[in-house]
Structures are given as C-alpha cells and as structure tokens.
Amino acid sequence: MTTAAAPPRGTGNTVSIELVKQSLQVAHRQGFHVPPLLERCGLPADILQQASGQRLPVARFAEFWRQLADFLQDEFCLMDSRAMRPGSFAFMCRIAARQPTLAEGIAAGLQFLSLVFDDMHAVLHREQNLAQIVFVENEPQPKRAFAYFTFWMYVHGLTCWLANQRIPILAIDSRCPPPELDEDYRVMFTHSLRYNCQQSRLLFVCDSLDSPIRRSEDELQRFIAESPDNIMVKYRDPHSLTSQVRQLLGAITPAAWPDAPAMAQQLCMSVATLRRRLAEEGQSFQAIKDSVRKARALQLLANEHETFVDIAAILGFADVSSFYKAFRKWTGIQPGFYRSTVLGQNS
Structure with a gap:
C-alpha cells in the first residue's frame, strides 16, 4: 500500500497568495503604485513575482482586502467599469436586512449591485426549493474567474447572514x-465548479426563501464591522487533513474506498488520531465520503449521456433507488429535477 506523508499541523485557515495577485491585477495594469500598501499589510513588495504556491492567513488577507478597497476606492478591485465605492457592501447589507423575507432580501441586494455595477448584473430565480442566482451578461467575453467569485463571496456571504445559517452551495x-x-x-x-458554461450562476437548495428576516441593528453593525473576515470563513487550508482525505477518496472509485482504519494507515496515523484531527476541523470520515459522493453526483448529472443506472453504479450504490434516496438526503431535491434544471440552462 502506498503511503502519504501526514499533513502539516497548525497551518490554520489560509489562502493562496494567488488571490492577492489576482486582486492586484487591474491596479497593476493601470499603474497604481502598490508597494506602500503591501508594506502596510506586511506583504512583500515583489508579491506579484512570487510563486503562487505560497499561502497567508485569512485574517491577513482580509486586512489586505480592507486596505486595498480604501487604497483603490473600490471594493471590487477595479473589475467593473464603475467602482464599488467603500461602504457599498455595508449599504447593501442594510437594504437587504430591511426586507421582509430572505428571497426579497437577496433580490434587493442583487438589485443594489446592478445599480452599482455597469457590467455585473444578476437575478434570483427559484423553482420548488432550488434557487439560482444567475448572471445576465451581454458581453461576448466572460469576466475572469476572480471577478465572478468575488461577486459570489459578497452575495453568498450576505445570504448566509440574512438566513442566520450557512447555505450550502450545490454548484457554480x-x-x-x-x-x-x-x-x-x-x-x-x-x-462542484464548472467552467466554459453558457451561463454563470450559483445554485443552492434553500427551503427558507420565504422565511422572515430577523436581524437586529446591533447584529447588522457587528456583521458589517467584522467583514470581510466573516464572509471568508469557509476558507480552509487545502493541505488540511480534510483536503488530504478528499484527494485520496477522489482518486479512486467509491467501490474501492478504504474504511477508516485503512485510511488512517495510508496517512501514517492511528484511526483515533484520524478521527480526532478531522473532528478538530469540524469533519468526520463519513461526512467527507458523503461530500465527495455528492460532488461527483452533481458532475455526473450535468452530463446527459450518463444514465441514472450508470451514476448509481459509479458512485457505489447497490441500485438506483439507493442513489435517489441518498441524493434527496444530500440536497433536498430529486436527481431528475436537478438534471433537468442544469441541462435546461446549459444545453
């Protein structure tokens, strides 16, 4: 059996330095003098030339993000033809929090962003309890990935706060x-990320779109004061144990997946240590297996040539009904409904 080195301890929540480089791309192209900004944030002046494999703590990245927005006078890193002036995200949150329901709060936030931006417009669509935030794009050339994901960071972060819970994303x-x-x-x-699609959108299951928004002024002030750290909280070090386990499981078919003792042996640790360290990261071995299966299921369902029988077999289920039951448990919707929604948009 091939062994893998144990992942490093104590790395904490970090992001790739590539995100810093991406956020500076337009500023660098437009001739902004950024070394003083980088120095204030404790970042090297030659960061644009450094290897992308390096990482920095989320807290430092968040502080850099705040300083950059003030420096550029743009909370969107100059990625739209109109600036998102500092304070725009806070004002969007205030408008959204005053709406009666979650759906209306999301719609108000998106409408505000459509007024702020020239090029970035998105709308909320819903069918049953599957929600989609869909970009309306008229330009022939797409934005770069960093622009889309920065937009999603703001919108999804606001959505989770309005709902007072983490809203799992099905696919982007x-x-x-x-x-x-x-x-x-x-x-x-x-x-579950897909690229080169005909449309840019974020899909999530949310059966609470009609739930009332109950956020106090104090909660609003605290959320704004703690941003953007609080909308970056799901960043995790890709070298964490959770990511190591995901990578090992993703490299083989579910039918050949090792049990917890075998996985622990492969990672050169005891099963007790495996379970304890996963628990420290808020995970369990079973939860990771379910997550990997779900992500693979979403990818397979987006391929019209894969039958449900094929998908069930690929994912290691005994029969189609077991796959249906698991998918419903994971997402709250039927696989057929998800497939028709995805293929209906990307056909």
Missing part, C-alpha cells in the same frame, strides 16, 4: 475558462 457555473489555480474557490464555495 462560470462562462470563463478554468483559472490556473482554483482550489481556494473549491474549499470556500463548493467542489
């Missing part, structure tokens, strides 16, 4: 080609 489609590195997007948003 993007018109743009895949970026060179997207692991941070996968751990922040969802592992």
